[in-house]
Amino acid sequence: METTDLVLAILHHLLAFVLAGIIAAEFVLVRAELSPATVKRLAVIDRHYGLIALAIILIGAGRVVWGLKGWEFYVYNWVFWAKMACFAAVGLLSIMPTMRFIGWNRQAGTDAGFRVPEAELAEVRARIRTEALVFLLIPIFAAAMARGYGL
Ligand code: HEM
Incomplete structure (x- = not known):
């Protein structure tokens, strides 16, 4: 039915944009000198990532x-x-950052002076960059498949 198709297409696009926004937010927030408040924010944002990914599936x-x-x-x-x-x-690449955010948040909760180790920060940042690059391929393939390429 055309209305069902339209509603699903609208929701699909909105969710895809939210997911892109979440990846961008994580990339921007994972920087040197992460405050405990930012660590907490990252953990919360990342939880939404899981929910949005599930919704898009x-x-x-x-x-x-x-x-x-x-x-x-x-x-x-x-x-x-x-x-x-x-x-x-993208889902598999996001596992390591998720584990780190949970770990950092737990440590920041028990130790007010907790600072995220430089090496872990660099590792997570590089991982999110790769995640973002692979994510960019998704709308490219989507546009091609919608127009019958690949059949
Ligand atoms: C399990 C995950 C997903 C499934 C099963 C899925 C499936 C689909 C389907 C069936 C279409 C309709 C194509 C058509 O009009 O013939 C579509 C379109 C589209 N999808 Fe997905 N999708 C998924 C995840 C994503 C994600 C994560 C993105 C993020 C960018 C995305 C972006 C798009 C875009 C931009 C279109 C519109 C393409 C166009 O009409 O030009 N999809 N998808």
Whole structure:
């Protein structure tokens, strides 16, 4: 149905923008001299990342099943699977930063003088940069698959 397709497409776009915003926010916040307040903010932002990612999976699957083109359009399209692989890679890349944010937040909670070690900060920053680069491939594949490339 056209309205279902439209609503799913709108939600899908909004969620994709929120996810991009979260990755950008994390990238900007992970800098030298992280205050305990910023560490806490990062942990909270990152929790939303998980929720938004879950929502985009559900809405995305909804588009495959209830979208106007029908599920066969996507499951036999390699560009669709390339997009899924990038999304999975972003998820896997985000595990280490998530573990660090939880750990830093716990330590900042018990030790007021806690400072994030330089090496860990650099590691997380580099990881988020890679995450952002792989994330950029997702809308590229999305635009191509929507126009029938990969069939
Ligand atoms: C499990 C995850 C996902 C699934 C199953 C999924 C599935 C889909 C489907 C079925 C479409 C409709 C394409 C068409 O009109 O034929 C679509 C479009 C789109 N998706 Fe996803 N998606 C997922 C994640 C994402 C993510 C994380 C992004 C982030 C950028 C994204 C960005 C887009 C964009 C920009 C379009 C519109 C493409 C266009 O019409 O030009 N998707 N997606």
